[in-house]
Amino acid sequence: MNPREPLKRVLYIDLSKKSFWIDEREDLFERWLGGVGVAVQLFKEEASKNVDPLSPENPVIFSVGPLTSLYPLASKTIAIFKSPLTGNLGESHAGGRSAIALRLAGYGATVIKGASQLPVYLVIKEEEVEFRDASALWGVSNAITVGRILRETAPGQGVRTIMRIGKAGEKLVSYAAVMTETYRHFGRLGLGAVLGSKKVKGIIIYGKHTIPVEDKKKYREVYDRLYKLSVESDAMKRYHDIGTAMNILPLNYIGALPTRNLNSSRFEGAEEISGENIAEKKLARRIACAHCPVACIHIASIREPYPDEPYFYKTTFISYDHELIYSLGSMLGVKKIDNVLRLIDIVEAFGLDAISAGVSLAWATEAYKRGIVTINETLVELDWGNVENYIEAIKYIVEQPNHFYTTLAKGTREASKHYGGQEFALNFGGNEMPGYHTGYGAIIGYSIGSRHSHLDCAGYRVDQTIKEPPSPEEYVEMLIKEEEWRQVLTSLVICLFARTIYTVENVVDALKPLGYDCTEDELKKLGEEIYLEKQKLKIELGFNPRELKIPSRVFETSTPHGLLRRDYVEKALQHYAELIEYKINTSD
Amino acid sequence: MECFEKNMSTLVHEVKRLAVLDSERCVGCQLCMFACSRRFGEGGLAKSAILVRSVGGIEKGLTVIVCRACENPPCARVCPTDALGQRKHGGVIFDSSKCIGCGNCVRACDIGAVFWDDETNKPIICVHCGYCSRFCHYKVIGVEKIK
Ligand code: SF4
Numbered sequence A: 001m002n003p004r005e006p007l008k009r010v011l012y013i014d015l016s017k018k019s020f021w022i023d024e025r026e027d028l029f030e031r032w033l034g035g036v037g038v039a040v041q042l043f044k045e046e047a048s049k050n051v052d053p054l055s056p057e058n059p060v061i062f063s064v065g066p067l068t069s070l071y072p073l074a075s076k077t078i079a080i081f082k083s084p085l086t087g088n089l090g091e092s093h094a095g096g097r098s099a100i101a102l103r104l105a106g107y108g109a110t111v112i113k114g115a116s117q118l119p120v121y122l123v124i125k126e127e128e129v130e131f132r133d134a135s136a137l138w139g140v141s142n143a144i145t146v147g148r149i150l151r152e153t154a155p156g157q158g159v160r161t162i163m164r165i166g167k168a169g170e171k172l173v174s175y176a177a178v179m180t181e182t183y184r185h186f187g188r189l190g191l192g193a194v195l196g197s198k199k200v201k202g203i204i205i206y207g208k209h210t211i212p213v214e215d216k217k218k219y220r221e222v223y224d225r226l227y228k229l230s231v232e233s234d235a236m237k238r239y240h241d242i243g244t245a246m247n248i249l250p251l252n253y254i255g256a257l258p259t260r261n262l263n264s265s266r267f268e269g270a271e272e273i274s275g276e277n278i279a280e281k282k283l284a285r286r287i288a289c290a291h292c293p294v295a296c297i298h299i300a301s302i303r304e305p306y307p308d309e310p311y312f313y314k315t316t317f318i319s320y321d322h323e324l325i326y327s328l329g330s331m332l333g334v335k336k337i338d339n340v341l342r343l344i345d346i347v348e349a350f351g352l353d354a355i356s357a358g359v360s361l362a363w364a365t366e367a368y369k370r371g372i373v374t375i376n377e378t379l380v381e382l383d384w385g386n387v388e389n390y391i392e393a394i395k396y397i398v399e400q401p402n403h404f405y406t407t408l409a410k411g412t413r414e415a416s417k418h419y420g421g422q423e424f425a426l427n428f429g430g431n432e433m434p435g436y437h438t439g440y441g442a443i444i445g446y447s448i449g450s451r452h453s454h455l456d457c458a459g460y461r462v463d464q465t466i467k468e469p470p471s472p473e474e475y476v477e478m479l480i481k482e483e484e485w486r487q488v489l490t491s492l493v494i495c496l497f498a499r500t501i502y503t504v505e506n507v508v509d510a511l512k513p514l515g516y517d518c519t520e521d522e523l524k525k526l527g528e529e530i531y532l533e534k535q536k537l538k539i540e541l542g543f544n545p546r547e548l549k550i551p552s553r554v555f556e557t558s559t560p561h562g563l564l565r566r567d568y569v570e571k572a573l574q575h576y577a578e579l580i581e582y583k584i585n586t587s588d
Numbered sequence B: 001m002e003c004f005e006k007n008m009s010t011l012v013h014e015v016k017r018l019a020v021l022d023s024e025r026c027v028g029c030q031l032c033m034f035a036c037s038r039r040f041g042e043g044g045l046a047k048s049a050i051l052v053r054s055v056g057g058i059e060k061g062l063t064v065i066v067c068r069a070c071e072n073p074p075c076a077r078v079c080p081t082d083a084l085g086q087r088k089h090g091g092v093i094f095d096s097s098k099c100i101g102c103g104n105c106v107r108a109c110d111i112g113a114v115f116w117d118d119e120t121n122k123p124i125i126c127v128h129c130g131y132c133s134r135f136c137h138y139k140v141i142g143v144e145k146i147k
């Protein structure tokens, strides 16, 4: 590691004492690279295994890696914490300007612990942390407004990040998100609630350091090559043109688009809410995370008239992605673009994770229709496509006026435990299902992935490329291998959309001019080690690989590979459990 | 590095300037900013002479701030030490050995295109080499010949 490299600096912030200090941790960054690799170790140092996710003792770690701010598409920050949604390891990634700002403020990671008595927002600069009073911002119902206010008072226009939580985070909804730069999120697994429990309304990070490079000439050469690969790549076209919303139509066509709480895998409104149609009718602009030429962020605009004055309109800008159109569109039977966008807008304003919010409402709708819960619980009639009532219900999830909504604010696993309907509560390990019902790879991937997310190992992609599934054992091994390699990418830290550009050869090349001399095999081995560290940590935190539960609904609704067989999935999960136990037993 | 600098100065002698062609097309990727710092072979943004920022929230659009090569540059006029000389056909040439770091030039540029290098305590002003424009995939910025 280059001795002048600031990556090794870890900023510790104690909210209870309003103090901070900086430690040099070459030991961690040399052994574990950065990003996920380092954050997991920092988490292990700070957290006890029974820590309550919403207590001051739950640490929040943000980290970046050696490639951050040096190469295109190295644009993500990793957050590690204990998740209030799953009660286990929480990991969430976000872009915007967050990664660049943290890195150029001169840090590789920050550890935030303790809790403030009064609401605060943090301003993190190159050598200093300010704890500013956020009492006036606490309770502001729209997170976008909060961003607007912070923009005015904070330094460093153009070279900073503004992270903040919404009301959902303040109210400790288990799937509250953290927003950054208005349109990017640490969405999944409830980081917003953890910050809310610490009374942290926002975090501003500002910096524009130089990052030294050992071999300048080589650095520019590798940069130029990776840049060229990026702008000429397939990913570039796919993600820039229509964005992730390009998935809606093909998934619907092959029968893999979860619809109405997965009662169907085809949606009759898919054409209308497709990425193509939104782009044609509503797309206002496309933007990028800092240092990413792809610009996959798609922003639509909708114009609504004010009822009290003619020719007076409110224009709202809303960013959309595949997952949001799925969870707040097809999953809730919402067929009109404007209505899907309105739901996205309100979820954004409250600062909720869109997937968990949509899937929770989908479960609630089915439970209501089956009479498991009544209007006494739901307070409004829940019905597929009834957007006005869904908007009310989203407000109730945040406000939690009764036991039902307090429970629903903890996710579908908790809600179905109390009220029944577990067989159609679509969560894996407590995390709500992503928008792909593509086959075995997806279901096994959600189950065994460390975050229970489709991004852990991309089984949903494999499903779409293979004709026949391999044996359950082979499938599990394939997915674990992919997840292991992704530990390297998320330690560097690369946006996963760039995974085809950052092949193992290219990663070795990119690291060399920075003074890292590592071989392809060493990198792969590191991926395996980080993966194992995470699996061990999960088990310590109470996860049991032998007790994975799959909601039976996934076996009742067909996929492009037909109806899935439970015995196949069970065999796969058993093989996974055996492999993990074996890996752990032989590792030390 | 040397060959690159030679390259840069030949470009400069052809009297071209960097121009903002259409900021409406800007996606805010900031690759131009990183490129400008990379001229010196380093990462980060400390040496950037160009800044892309939102105009009050990304939804309202982006603005690209960079020297526009004034014919009679106000930044040079206020420099007490002649560290900023007038560049032929617009803009300035900076001689860092003469600069005393007073910051007059920063205040003199109406569009805020004189940036500050906190690491050297001296200004950073675009030399119109055009390197950044090679990394702007959306053709927001480009090199223009000055007539
Ligand atoms: S820095 Fe500003 S004042 Fe100086 S030449 Fe450029 S635009 Fe004009």
Ligand code: SF4
Binding pocket: B078, B079, B080, B081, B082, B083, B084, B098, B099, B100, B101, B102, B103, B104, B105, B106, B122, B123
């Ligand atoms: S900071 Fe340097 S270049 Fe700018 S006006 Fe002062 S002496 Fe001249």
Ligand code: SF4
Binding pocket: B018, B035, B036, B039, B048, B049, B050, B066, B125, B126, B127, B128, B129, B130, B131, B132, B133
């Ligand atoms: S033209 Fe050259 S000096 Fe000016 S902003 Fe671009 S890279 Fe920097």
Ligand code: SF4
Binding pocket: B025, B026, B027, B028, B029, B030, B031, B032, B033, B052, B064, B135, B136, B137, B138, B139, B140, B141
């Ligand atoms: S490289 Fe081009 S699109 Fe990207 S921020 Fe700079 S001017 Fe805008």
